Amino acid sequence: MTCFADTATSIVTPLVHNQTIAQDTKRMRFHAPEMAACVIPGQFFMVRNPAGNDPLIGRALALYDAAQDGSGWIDLVYLVKGKLTSSLAQLHPGAPVSVWGPLGNGFTPKTTEHLIMVAGGIGQTPFLTLAKEAMGSQAFGKQPRASGYASKVSFCYGARKASYLAGLDQFESAGCRLHIATDDGSRPDGSTAQPQLVTESLLQVLDASQAENCRIVCCGPEPMMEAVAQIAEQRNIECDVSLETPMACGIGLCFTCVAKIGTEADWDYKRTCVEGPVFDSRSIVWH
Ligand SMILES: Cc1cc2nc3c(=O)[nH]c(=O)nc-3n(C[C@H](O)[C@H](O)[C@H](O)COP(=O)(O)OP(=O)(O)OC[C@H]3O[C@@H](n4cnc5c(N)ncnc54)[C@H](O)[C@@H]3O)c2cc1C
Numbered sequence: 001m002t003c004f005a006d007t008a009t010s011i012v013t014p015l016v017h018n019q020t021i022a023q024d025t026k027r028m029r030f031h032a033p034e035m036a037a038c039v040i041p042g043q044f045f046m047v048r049n050p051a052g053n054d055p056l057i058g059r060a061l062a063l064y065d066a067a068q069d070g071s072g073w074i075d076l077v078y079l080v081k082g083k084l085t086s087s088l089a090q091l092h093p094g095a096p097v098s099v100w101g102p103l104g105n106g107f108t109p110k111t112t113e114h115l116i117m118v119a120g121g122i123g124q125t126p127f128l129t130l131a132k133e134a135m136g137s138q139a140f141g142k143q144p145r146a147s148g149y150a151s152k153v154s155f156c157y158g159a160r161k162a163s164y165l166a167g168l169d170q171f172e173s174a175g176c177r178l179h180i181a182t183d184d185g186s187r188p189d190g191s192t193a194q195p196q197l198v199t200e201s202l203l204q205v206l207d208a209s210q211a212e213n214c215r216i217v218c219c220g221p222e223p224m225m226e227a228v229a230q231i232a233e234q235r236n237i238e239c240d241v242s243l244e245t246p247m248a249c250g251i252g253l254c255f256t257c258v259a260k261i262g263t264e265a266d267w268d269y270k271r272t273c274v275e276g277p278v279f280d281s282r283s284i285v286w287h
């Protein structure tokens with residue numbers, strides 16, 4: 001499926017808030033009723049700070065949360081890293097941000113007994129709305145979409161250390177069973193346990209769920225997504241990944257965002273912004 005920006009709109013809108021929610025991690029809210037009414041889990045927005053020209057080009061930020069009750073707000077969560085995110089981090093409520101979207105294909109709702117979401121670091125952002133939709137607590141999109149399609153949602157969430165874990169309360173409130181893995185063993189309650197990779201946490205969840213029909217969704221650093229894709233393939237479990245290839249235009253024009261899609265023997269470049277960012281993991285040629 002190709003998702004050109006035919007439902008996207010472009011706005012410049014004041015920030016409602018821009019709060020620190022974890023180490024180097026902020027959640028920003030803006031009012032965008034038209035976007036909030038049509039966005040679906042896994043889609044993204046191209047965001048700029050209109051107060052400056054560096055960077056000139058926007059950055060893709062995934063939908064984190066949106067009101068579907070008519071109040072029309074959208075939340076994005078970002079890691080303060082380079083040019084755009086450092087400049088966004090300085091903004092106070094009332095400052096304008098430029099936003100285009102929603103963009104990309106998003107996740108397809110698929111009935112499953114157990115949805116397992118696997119995130120590395122800031123790769124967690126596409127999963128709060130997906131969990132809400134899968135558990136049936138919120139519906140998204142203008143066109144009717146399935147909701148309540150999973151009876152159980154697990155969230156394997158890996159980070160460098162516990163201070164980077166963001167939005168745990170929100171994921172818990174959405175009904176997710178949390179499985180935290182940190183590189184240094186730190187835990188959200190301040191204690192220390194064994195350092196663990198998020199893939200180890202995924203294997204534990206899968207071992208405990210062998211009798212269940214499972215589906216995996218994954219987002220994070222590429223080596224981690226490749227490892228998750230391998231686990232899914234070995235266990236013959238369907239897995240969708242949301243790629244985070246750098247993007248310049250976000251609407252299919254520039255080909256900066258391509259990924260190799262197909263088989264080792266027969267692949268083609270596909271644009272992550274319009275043919276993705278969500279792809280079946282079996283269709284990705286990782287190297
Ligand atoms: C579909 C999609 C969804 C995404 N969703 C999110 C999201 O929800 N939240 C989020 O935080 N990010 C998300 N991203 C990533 C986001 O688009 C940006 O890439 C990221 O925020 C960094 O942007 P930046 O301008 O702050 O950093 P940039 O300035 O673009 O820098 C990126 C990296 O390059 C390094 N760098 C910059 N300049 C130099 C230099 N001169 N020499 C060497 N290294 C350099 C920086 O240190 C940094 O590590 C998403 C990406 C995609 C494609």
Ligand code: FES
Pocket residue numbers: 246247248249250251252253254255256257258271272273274
């Ligand atoms: S970002 Fe320009 S084609 Fe995808």
